[in-house]
Amino acid sequence: MDTTFLSGANAVFLSELYDQYLKNPAAVDPSWAAFFRDLGDDRAELIAELHGASWGATPAGVIGVPDPDPVAPPKGKDKSAKPAAAPTAVDQAAVMKQAEDSIKALALVRAYRTRGHQLADLDPLKLEKNASHPELDIAYHGFTEADMDRQIVLGGVMGFDKATLRQLLDALKVTYCGTIGVEYMHIQDIKQREWLQKRIEPNRNQPAFSLEGKKAILERMTDAEGFEKFLGIKYTGTKRFGVDGGEALIPALEQIIKRSGALGVKQIVIGMPHRGRLNVLVNVMHKPFSALFSEFQGNSPNPDSVEGSGDVKYHLGTSSDRTFDGNTVHLSLTANPSHLEVVDAVVLGKVRAKQDQMGDKDRKQVMGLLMHGDAAFAGQGIIAECFGFSQIKGYATGGTFHVVVNNQIGFTTTPRYSRSGLYCTDIAKMVEAPIFHANADDPEAVVHCARILAEFRQEFGIDVVLDMVCYRRFGHNEGDEPKFTQPLMYKAIEGHPTARTLYAKRLVEEGLFTQGEADGMMSQFMHMMEADFEAASGYKPNKADWLEGAWKGIASMGEEEEFRDDATGADMNILKEVGMAISAVPDGVAVNSKIVRQLKAKREMIETGKDIDWATAEALAYGSLLVEGNTVRLSGQDCGRGTFSQRHAVLVDQETEARYIPLNNIRPGKQARFEVLDSPLSELSLLGFEYGFSLADPSSLTLWEAQFGDFSNAAQMIIDQFINSGESKWLRLSGLVMLLPHGYEGQGPEHSSARPERYLQLSAQDNWQVCNFTTPANLFHALRRQIRRNFRKPLVIFEPKSLLRHKRCVSTLEDLGPASRFQRVIGDSLIKTPPAKVRRVVLCTGKVYYDLLQTREDKGIDDVALVRVEQLYPWPKETIAKELAKYKNAEVVWCQEEPANMGYWTFVDRRIEYALEDIDVKAKRPIYAGRPPAASPATGLMKIHVKEQNQLVEWALNTPPAQIPQPFRRVAKIGKMAAE
Numbered sequence: 001m002d003t004t005f006l007s008g009a010n011a012v013f014l015s016e017l018y019d020q021y022l023k024n025p026a027a028v029d030p031s032w033a034a035f036f037r038d039l040g041d042d043r044a045e046l047i048a049e050l051h052g053a054s055w056g057a058t059p060a061g062v063i064g065v066p067d068p069d070p071v072a073p074p075k076g077k078d079k080s081a082k083p084a085a086a087p088t089a090v091d092q093a094a095v096m097k098q099a100e101d102s103i104k105a106l107a108l109v110r111a112y113r114t115r116g117h118q119l120a121d122l123d124p125l126k127l128e129k130n131a132s133h134p135e136l137d138i139a140y141h142g143f144t145e146a147d148m149d150r151q152i153v154l155g156g157v158m159g160f161d162k163a164t165l166r167q168l169l170d171a172l173k174v175t176y177c178g179t180i181g182v183e184y185m186h187i188q189d190i191k192q193r194e195w196l197q198k199r200i201e202p203n204r205n206q207p208a209f210s211l212e213g214k215k216a217i218l219e220r221m222t223d224a225e226g227f228e229k230f231l232g233i234k235y236t237g238t239k240r241f242g243v244d245g246g247e248a249l250i251p252a253l254e255q256i257i258k259r260s261g262a263l264g265v266k267q268i269v270i271g272m273p274h275r276g277r278l279n280v281l282v283n284v285m286h287k288p289f290s291a292l293f294s295e296f297q298g299n300s301p302n303p304d305s306v307e308g309s310g311d312v313k314y315h316l317g318t319s320s321d322r323t324f325d326g327n328t329v330h331l332s333l334t335a336n337p338s339h340l341e342v343v344d345a346v347v348l349g350k351v352r353a354k355q356d357q358m359g360d361k362d363r364k365q366v367m368g369l370l371m372h373g374d375a376a377f378a379g380q381g382i383i384a385e386c387f388g389f390s391q392i393k394g395y396a397t398g399g400t401f402h403v404v405v406n407n408q409i410g411f412t413t414t415p416r417y418s419r420s421g422l423y424c425t426d427i428a429k430m431v432e433a434p435i436f437h438a439n440a441d442d443p444e445a446v447v448h449c450a451r452i453l454a455e456f457r458q459e460f461g462i463d464v465v466l467d468m469v470c471y472r473r474f475g476h477n478e479g480d481e482p483k484f485t486q487p488l489m490y491k492a493i494e495g496h497p498t499a500r501t502l503y504a505k506r507l508v509e510e511g512l513f514t515q516g517e518a519d520g521m522m523s524q525f526m527h528m529m530e531a532d533f534e535a536a537s538g539y540k541p542n543k544a545d546w547l548e549g550a551w552k553g554i555a556s557m558g559e560e561e562e563f564r565d566d567a568t569g570a571d572m573n574i575l576k577e578v579g580m581a582i583s584a585v586p587d588g589v590a591v592n593s594k595i596v597r598q599l600k601a602k603r604e605m606i607e608t609g610k611d612i613d614w615a616t617a618e619a620l621a622y623g624s625l626l627v628e629g630n631t632v633r634l635s636g637q638d639c640g641r642g643t644f645s646q647r648h649a650v651l652v653d654q655e656t657e658a659r660y661i662p663l664n665n666i667r668p669g670k671q672a673r674f675e676v677l678d679s680p681l682s683e684l685s686l687l688g689f690e691y692g693f694s695l696a697d698p699s700s701l702t703l704w705e706a707q708f709g710d711f712s713n714a715a716q717m718i719i720d721q722f723i724n725s726g727e728s729k730w731l732r733l734s735g736l737v738m739l740l741p742h743g744y745e746g747q748g749p750e751h752s753s754a755r756p757e758r759y760l761q762l763s764a765q766d767n768w769q770v771c772n773f774t775t776p777a778n779l780f781h782a783l784r785r786q787i788r789r790n791f792r793k794p795l796v797i798f799e800p801k802s803l804l805r806h807k808r809c810v811s812t813l814e815d816l817g818p819a820s821r822f823q824r825v826i827g828d829s830l831i832k833t834p835p836a837k838v839r840r841v842v843l844c845t846g847k848v849y850y851d852l853l854q855t856r857e858d859k860g861i862d863d864v865a866l867v868r869v870e871q872l873y874p875w876p877k878e879t880i881a882k883e884l885a886k887y888k889n890a891e892v893v894w895c896q897e898e899p900a901n902m903g904y905w906t907f908v909d910r911r912i913e914y915a916l917e918d919i920d921v922k923a924k925r926p927i928y929a930g931r932p933p934a935a936s937p938a939t940g941l942m943k944i945h946v947k948e949q950n951q952l953v954e955w956a957l958n959t960p961p962a963q964i965p966q967p968f969r970r971v972a973k974i975g976k977m978a979a980e
């Protein structure tokens with residue numbers, strides 16, 4: 001707060017008054033009481049200031065704060081400063097009046113800074129009457145009209161040493177209630193508030209553009225309006241989600257890129273919704289007009305040789321370089337699905353990965369720029385999740401620039417129905433972002449705000465929000481009739497000149513242009529587009545842009561062929577070296593004694609080369625990649641320790657809580673970095689973020705772990721829209737790994753199933769890999785395979801829980817060594833009975849294998865073979881057929897612990913049947929042995945779980961086919977299975 005006028009006599013007066021207020025608020029004038037009460041976080045500042053100013057003039061402690069050292073002057077004050085002379089009795093009254101005016105004026109200033117935006121002229125349509133606020137009334141602060149022309153001492157506030165109340169009020173209104181409304185007083189950091197005050201108060205927050213600047217703004221407004229008009233003429237009624245009404249977006253984006261570029265930004269990753277996207281593509285990203293027109297004619301954006309299912313025009317991404325004043329900024333607009341706002345997290349992950357790649361530790365070289373609709377910004381929960389990343393270690397990106405294209409409507413819904421708060425941007429206050437609202441009919445104001453916020457982001461590294469208040473000239477899309485639902489709004493819009501028309505008129509009135517020149521600008525643009533339109537029919541895309549930069553050398557559209565032999569085994573010396581590092585008790589770290597025991601056990605595994613457990617194999621996979629030069633990033637809730645206390649990737653010093661990461665200490669300084677992050681408690685944004693990270697950096701193994709697999713359903717949009725379909729829709733490859741704890745151990749409905757059925761249903765066209773391993777070695781190979789192949793596919797792993805500590809779920813070091821490989825299917829190497837005599841083959845995947853194995857041994861069953869399908873998708877059909885062909889006379893059973901409508905059954909049923917058709921064996925169909933169909937994935941009662949589990953194992957190993965209940969059949973049919 002500005003307190004420079006608080007000196008000498010004023011301070012004495014105020015100190016006494018405040019002292020009185022503290023003792024009894026009712027004893028002071030109500031306006032003063034309100035002032036002191038509302039000081040809020042400024043109170044401490046005021047007290048300090050008063051204390052300093054009044055030192056020497058009043059006894060210590062007079063304002064209720066004991067003086068820490070009554071002899072020495074308070075900190076920061078000049079010891080030699082002379083105490084202010086006490087006022088004489090004659091001028092006492094005048095001084096008091098003056099001080100009172102000053103303080104009341106200060107309260108008024110504060111009210112305008114805090115709430116002035118409520119009177120600002122933000123709505124181009126002026127549909128909503130500007131709200132009033134009592135605190136913005138001089139009467140609230142104890143002034144009357146009679147006070148308007150009295151001089152008030154202001155000591156520099158609003159740039160005035162002294163001013164009349166009228167002058168002050170005028171200045172406040174111009175600054176805070178023009179076509180820009182500023183919200184920044186919620187920011188706690190005094191430096192940031194002062195920076196903003198200095199940036200907007202001396203210039204009264206008025207844009208001051210040169211003739212050239214104004215011309216550039218008019219040109220961009222012309223591009224924006226002309227483009228939509230042109231499309232409207234050429235493709236009448238075709239959906240384009242025009243920016244019409246919000247044309248100022250285009251000059252605003254130009255300003256953001258230009259100013260950020262001048263301040264050191266080299267790359268901007270952009271995310272945006274449908275609204276105005278085509279306009280941004282051509283006018284900001286400089287996608288050729290003819291390329292877009294060609295797409296309007298129904299042609300693919302990619303060369304004929306490129307496969308993929310494609311996407312609608314207004315979802316596509318692109319990249320380009322833009323240069324302003326010699327500063328080149330690389331722009332990449334991220335492709336996105338219809339689902340509003342989900343791309344935000346993906347953009348942030350990409351930004352973070354690029355910052356890491358460039359060593360941009362200050363996060364000033366790469367920036368995220370997100371555009372939003374007002375309804376989506378207020379409504380979608382991922383907005384809050386993404387703001388949550390703003391300042392977190394491992395996820396911060398140095399502040400995202402948010403632009404809200406606030407057309408005051410969402411499809412057919414008015415703001416009154418779509419949010420509770422005053423502004424659609426209120427959510428941004430959770431990170432104390434400055435929020436500038438600007439009237440889009442005043443493009444200079446919008447561009448001015450863009451400039452200030454770009455500077456603020458670079459200075460302070462936090463999110464900023466530009467809320468561009470506009471309107472939507474047509475329906476939600478160009479075929480919609482908006483008057484069905486908003487007749488009054490659209491009546492107002494009909495008669496409302498375009499923002500460009502208004503701006504051109506203003507510049508003509510300012511004498512900068514003639515109307516003829518302004519019109520000429522538009523017709524020139526239209527001619528240029530007409531020429532490109534003509535050229536569009538011959539337009540041929542000559543390259544797809546998806547394997548450039550960091551992706552050079554990665555093959556497109558790779559296939560996970562069944563017999564591809566990826567060299568994923570690691571050098572034995574490397575395995576041992578990594579093993580030693582991850583089992584060492586580090587010097588100088590007070591490791592928890594239980595973990596010391598675990599480390600000893602780990603050391604033994606490495607030394608003997610035996611009994612390597614799950615977590616150790618996982619760490620060996622990461623460690624070997626690290627020494628081979630690939631970074632590894634693992635993020636998820638509590639994944640440092642591991643939900644099941646199995647990983648301990650971070651050792652916490654028991655005395656200091658310092659964190660030690662063994663995997664970063666294999667070859668310190670000579671290995672790639674391992675990043676392990678306990679993430680925020682969100683799924684949607686987290687999975688999006690890590691997917692985005694994986695898009696930017698194919699050489700980094702990027703993993704996201706769910707606390708329990710089921711929780712990944714909170715991130716379903718990212719799974720459906722990006723991970724499993726991004727390659728097909730947008731030719732974007734990702735090697736992201738999803739780790740999803742899964743398995744039936746009696747932990748209830750949500751902690752049992754990662755819902756494999758969902759992933760299998762989404763599997764097609766080699767879009768990803770879905771796996772459920774039974775050996776640590778297979779996990780090791782699968783993780784390394786992600787990096788060692790020359791293509792990228794996402795990998796979904798159903799991670800075990802009880803197997804983490806299962807005695808038999810272990811591998812040898814040899815199983816990870818140079819001669820070892822990933823096994824898609826694991827046949828039965830334990831059975832002694834000759835294959836032709838085997839009565840039954842049980843196919844299964846994951847943990848249930850160990851339940852079957854145990855019971856087989858316990859019951860001395862020797863004629864049932866157990867075959868494990870380790871990779872469910874891509875389905876290893878030939879290997880499975882080969883395995884089944886060994887057992888010519890056996891029945892074939894699929895065993896799973898999940899209910900029949902879940903898990904794998906509906907996915908494997910036909911596939912096994914087709915395998916049996918292809919080979920010469922007796923069995924024709926697989927028999928199902930598992931839980932019956934169920935609404936809930938698992939029981940919550942342990943006793944029932946155990947009973948069910950024993951039953952399904954019994955069915956799988958022993959029960960004659962006719963007696964095993966088959967799902968989806970009428971009861972009468974049960975039992976007829978074998979005959980069919």
Ligand SMILES: Cc1ncc(C[n+]2csc(CCOP(=O)(O)OP(=O)(O)O)c2C)c(N)n1
Nearest residue numbers: 275338339340373374375376407409410411
């Ligand atoms: C998650 C999600 N829900 C619903 C929709 C359907 N939808 C498309 S646009 C839209 C309105 C968006 O309003 P706003 O965010 O204000 O943007 P505008 O279209 O007004 O620019 C809706 C509901 C969607 N695309 N995504």
